[in-house]
Amino acid sequence: MIEGHAFRESLATRDAIQSMSGTGRCYECFFATLKKEKLYKVDTERYPMAYIKSIIFRYIMVYYNRRRI
Structure with a gap:
């Protein structure tokens, strides 16, 4: 890895913290939807x-x- x-x-290096929250979190769900519905369909x-x-x-x-909806 x-x-x-x-x-x-x-x-x-940017003093950022990686999100490690569990499933069902609104932001993680949103980005998964964005990728599935739009980005994976575009090269x-x-x-x-x-x-x-x-x-x-x-x-x-x-x-x-x-x-x-």
């Missing part, structure tokens, strides 16, 4: 970061907050 170790080191490596950010913004502000 080199990636996990590097991630934890990155958090430590994110093909597009610039600004475009991916606009996809996420539109998903949250237009779809998730206004139309989603």
Whole structure:
């Protein structure tokens, strides 16, 4: 798990704490939904970061907050 170790080191250099909460937490559920409904359907490596950010913004502000049940 080199990636996990590097991630934890990155958090430590920023004085950030990794979330270790259990299942059913609202933020974790939201991000899982965002990834399943939008990001996994887009080849994110093909597009610039600004475009991916606009996809996420539109998903949250237009779809998730206004139309989603």
